[in-house]
Amino acid sequence: MTEQKQLFDAAAIAAAITRMADAIVAEFHPESDNGGFALIGIYKQGVPLAERLIEAIAERSGGCRPELAKLDISMYRDDVGLRSGLPLIRETVIPFNMENKRVILVDDVLSSGRSIRAALDAVTDYGRPALIRLAVLVDRGMPEYPIRADYVGLRVEAPADRKIRVDFKENDGIDAIREVSWHRDAMPQNTD
Amino acid sequence: MEFRWHRKDLLSLYDLSREEIEYILDTAEEFKKVSERNVKKVPALRGKTVVNFFVEPSTRTRISFELAEQRLSADIINVAVDASSLKKGETLLDTVRNIEALQVDLLVMRHRATGAQNFIAQNVRCGVINAGDGAHSHPTQALLDIFTIRQRKGRVAGLNVTIVGDILHSRVARSNIWGLLKLGARVTLAGPATLVPREFEKVGVRVCHNLRDALRDADVVNLLRIQHERQTAGFFPSVNEYARFFGLNQETFQYLRPDALVMHPGPINRDVELDSAVADGPNSVILEQVTNGLAVRMAVLFLVAGCGNK
């Protein structure tokens, strides 16, 4: 069985998302003429997080909502052949032209930085964005690649052999952030 | 627990579950979109070495695999039968072990002998993808056929699929039979009794020696290429007679439903098993099959490589 310890509850998550939305609005000015930008949720947990951020941004900017894209990075990962089983590739949906777009990559946890590296490759294969920012709900502060998040909801320090698991109501029926013992089969897709 | 892919070889659809077949088709949907982008390449197999080992001539299957490998960023080596040392009296297993010793990750293999890929897969560590063995199995061809049916019809279960031609000697037919049955289609085999043995009834398909009966109610008709050497071997009297009784022409085409799909694995003998007007007509999805073949092979390569070595 997986050992686990709850770190944050639904209220803490909601507050964190609010803080992230405030910071994004402050930099991107959705109401201005130049307000077009998009959030790209990285499967699996980056997608509901991006959806929630879009709602929070819309509330703070008179209903102006950035566009939503969903990104599967399976084809861009650098650990092909190292995993014991392959989960199904999810549908990448990019309903806009990436060329010169301002985009924010959204993921639940920034750990090693490998997923974000893969996501950067994937995004740039769809076009040449004007700028790319990174928003994560949880930053573990232990990147293996030179990648830092621009918008961080919560900072967590946990031992390297523990993993931070984020559950969202949309996918898991509950909002919670937990520290769990690392277990390959328990690992949700596309987190590092 | 969500389903995950675990196979390091793809040898025959006979071995696969319905879930696994659908998993490949679902994966192929995403890879099909890669080929529709401006950047038609992903780094999924970067640093992996794939050997296309064809111990039997092939043009279209090899090209399709090769392009699929390129679009996955794999390193590729092509070994054709003339270039290989098989002709110097080396055994097949020795040849493959020599290739494997070069730290190859995947072997895409075609061979004239039934079961050759199973034999090799039992004796090597690298992944093996069957690109056609004897009259036994050609799983990626069947997968692309089924993928095309599913995309066009929105489903496979409950459809009537008729396969016409030299079933006895066809690995395409056998692979389609396993795949289609597992996904719940109803399969009819049609052709002369010399080429369509009754034994197939034991696995739950309909055997029909009259083309008109086989075409009625068919949602899909898949015509197989007729090999001229079968005439020499006495399986039918002449290509003309075959075309007259078992070819899909404008007259027999009338027996099909208006929305039926006409398929052919290629290369077509025009006006033998398939009339030119029908091959180029609105019901034909033959070129779409080729396009889909690329996506299906990318999916298979990605999944099999993703599971690593034994």
Place this chain on the structure above:
Amino acid sequence: MKSSNFILKGGRVIDPARGIDRVMDIGVSDGLITAPETVRNPEIIDVSGLVVTPGLIDLHVHLRQPGNTAAETIATGTMAAAAGGFTAIVAMPNTTPAADTPGAIEYLRQTAARQGVVRVLPCGCLTRNRAGKEMAGIGGLHSAGVVALSDDGGCIQDHALMRHVAEYAHSFGLPILDHCEDAFLAANGVMHEGEWSVLLGMNGIASASEELMVARDIILSRLTGARIHVQHVSARESVDLIRQARRQGLPVTGEATPHHIALTDECIKTYDTNYKMNPPLRSEADRQALIAGLADGTITVIATDHAPHTATAKLVEFDDAPFGIIGLETALPITLTLLVHSGILTLPDLIAKFTTGPAEVLGLGHCDLAEGHPADITVFDPDCAYEIDPSTFHSKARNTPFGGMKVRGRVRQTIVGGRTVYRYPEQA
């Protein structure tokens, strides 16, 4: 091991020729069976709990010498026979060169005398070089000491030639051991034609290819009076034909192999080339018909068709692998397990298939444990349970799919002319 005087004490003696099945002692003096009380200074060998039978005979063995001594030799093949409980084996003539001349038979006899462990009974070819074109020098082969004639591995396709060969062989009193196969119907086949060949997409060998030639041989036996023995019967239709022929009193016999009794064509889905043999493994219905034929006396002989091949020869694509499976060291345990322990045959009935059955085909005068006859004796434990382990075989070859099979029955001692040539457990 030296010839000596001894008494096999307390064994269950099964001697089908004389209808004996009871616990009794068997004496051996100077290579002959003698009354126990007359044996001088006997070694007493306790065989209580074991079965004592006349030495088993295998009508169908490929020794591969000359021509393919990498796969088997007369020395290793006869040692394998001894370990399997056989005291006499018929050596098929499809060596390279084929045994179609008196010189070839003489070579076999001399080599077997020097290096052989059990009795090697030579079989000569029906046609020159087994080509099915011209009759071999049958009279000369007879003078050289052949016990039978066969083109095994091939079959004379020309019915007129077969008729003449049958008539001519019959005039020398030689039986024909025929590999019944229509070459046109069997062409390019690698396995039984049926559900599995269709599923696997392999070229099939229709049962009809065997049935046609069995029918042909029966018709020619009726025409010529020749004794024709059908080798390795595999198809149910062939069993039916032989049953009818025997009811009509024709001199037609048939043999079944342990592998056709044990296995079916479904095994080939593994692509293990050790399942590739000719005639091929057939359907379950064929297997059952073969067993029924053994039970009702239609099939009077069990023979191994011991066909050694090197590992290299078998480690290839199924289409390219040679036909054949070894059988000398597994025949008795497999048939004991599948036929006797399962209640299909009585133990004496099974022993008859290995002794009197083959002896009748060859017209051998005696195959029993009567006093004064050569002491060819097999002693086995009918119940000993173990797993077949090919690494322990005496044959040079290992082409068997039976490794790991759980069997009951183990050969304990094989005696040829009063000499113990095999004993289990073996001395280091």
